[in-house]
Amino acid sequence: MTTDAGQGAGHGEPDPQEHGDEPVRHLQRGQFVAETSRPVPRAALSARATAGLWALRVFVVLVSLMVIYTFIDQLR
């Protein structure tokens, strides 16, 4: 994981010694493309949370279909 949130001191302030006086020293390590290209680890969702998310997804799809059906009916 490349977030700077857990780096502690100065909320992930850049390390000025890394790149001397170059402007790039003002970037935090987690801001580099090389770092943001790395995926963050997968979070472990509980079975309850997963079921809740699927229920919400199914509900939203059903309501969307109702809106689309109504939209098509209005066109006739």
Next chain:
Amino acid sequence: MTLTPPSLPASGPTPDPPLTEEDAARARDRARVHHARGHGRHWQLLWLLVGPGILVMLGENDGPSMIAYASDGAQYGLGFFVPLIPVLFAMAYICQEMCMRIGAVTHRGYGGLVLQRYGRAWGWFGAGDLIVTNLITLVAEFVSIRVGLAYFHLGSGVAVALGLALVVFTLSGGRYWRWERIVLGLALFNGLFLLAAVLVRPQPGAVVSSLDFLPLPGGSFNTLLLLLASTVGATVTPWMIFFQQSASADKGMTARDVRHGRYDTAAGAVLAAVFGIGALIAGAALLTHGGSGIQGFAGAGYPEALKQVAGSAAGAVFALGLIEAGAVAILTICASTAYAAGECAGVSRSFNSSPRSAAVFYAANLGAAVLAAVVILIPGAPLLSIVLNANVLATVLLPVSLVFMVMLANDSALMGQWANKRSTNAIGITVIAFIALCGAAYGIDSFLRVVHLIGP
């Protein structure tokens, strides 16, 4: 919970990451922020850090939204809606502040984080929702430019050319900073709706007395639900979530900039609410002149109607406002599509990259605009229905995106001390429940009426 990022070795010196053109461009922007902060130049610091918040809020004051506000005013007057608009933008602030905070702390966009943290299925579902609602909304934006141009006797071809030229022009710089400042400059012309409100000469007493939410809009229950769903859809939409988080990361914001990010988002919410009320007041002039049956997207629609009741200046200003609202929304919505495409494909997604090194990002940005432009050139396309349903569909699909946003903002492994507080969660969940209720109630009620399971 405070974690050492797993990608970094637990101890010992870490090698410098390889530099890209994107890093170099972002570093130059960050150097200016560092300099302003170091020298105590507070106004310069604010100037450097504002952007995504104002853009996302004024971008959402788009063509369909402003037409929706004007339509509310024309059909129901000022009561109920004048206080409702600030309440809705306060809700939008709650959501967008979380997006800004996640982007600043993690330096990653919403689409990529959801995909990596919660699995590809959820990531692609979110991207699918975004693409559907963005394409429909983009069509509506081109229509709104067309409506504005129709006032000046210009046609669909000019609307398409103008919209596409703006996208190409803003993409041509290869810098986030340049893109942001051009769109910010355009977005400030959203204030034309406030000018339109002044030009229709409203009675100040009527505006003040409408602040008590009364009278409630008349008409059927379904009409009230449609008004609520479309007005909610005019203030919080899926593209806003993708856009602000990704833009905050692309701008190079860090956890230390969160305070200024909040100022930026709050300023955007206040401006958007004021300009939205401006459109409402301008539309309400049609009510007092007995012009409630305006077809907003037929020909020059509202601008022509305003010209009849408040003079040519009011009509012209409203028409220019519609052109601006459509143009800015095209730029921000295309950007959100491009960010999501790059994040889900796992490739470069930054305005700081060149088209050669971020081909997917640039292609998605331009491709979304071209697709929408093609639709409005189709003879006989049901543009009015598309526009009216764009906000409703966005409201219906929004709750899933909002739930993942709250989950990310609560993820202490990602957010550390910047994770949501309990009070923020309580407000955020209330907002999500309200939005889900509005969208679902309208969708279900309309469907049951169409299939004749309940009466008209």
